[in-house]
Amino acid sequence: MNVWQVPTKVVAAKAAGTLICLLLVVYGWLAGDLRALILVGVAAIVLAAFTARDVIARVRLSADAGGITVVEGFAGRRRIAWHEIERIKVxxxxxxxxxxxxxxxxxxxxxHLFSQYDLGEPVVPVAETLIRMRP
Structure with a gap:
């Protein structure tokens, strides 16, 4: 079974961004700047959601002899048999x-679309691996 997941560095960067935004929210609250508070608060919520998704559904794509499993929606999973796949393309x-x-x-x-940041490695080798695995 081959598994591709979000790299630890990407998750850590999103978590650090969330923390920085939260600190700026506190600063905005203490400074009494409502606009900055709202703007940075929204950014913190969005970054926290992306970070949570990366933690909950870290594995974005996996493949075995029967087919592939992909992340669908926020953190759901969908199993796709090889015969259901029409095309694998970069x-x-x-x-x-x-x-x-x-x-x-x-x-x-x-x-289903995946970037290098979803897979943890360049997409071309992943596509080649999937094409080789496909019966």
Whole structure:
């Protein structure tokens, strides 16, 4: 069984960002700055949600002889048999001087997208592994 998960560094960075935002919320409250309090409070809530998802559903993709399991929704899991997968593809795009590489798993009804930050390693080797595993 192959398992791909969010790297510890990414989870730690999101947790640190959440902590910094919470400290800024306290500072905004003490300073009496309502706008900063609301803005940083929303940022703290969003970062906390992303951090919680990374902790609860750390494994984003796993594959074995029977098929793959992907994260669906906030922290749910969905099992997909190999015969349900229509296409496994790597999509590369350049935008604003940055290169983005995404793994696409197409089941016909749904497309599941994974980045390097979801998988913990570059997407091309993951796609090659999945293609080799697929009967």
């Amino acid at each position: 999509d590369e795009r350049a935008r604003y001087g940055l290169r983005t590489t995404i793994l696409e798993i197409d089941t016909g009804d749904d497309i």
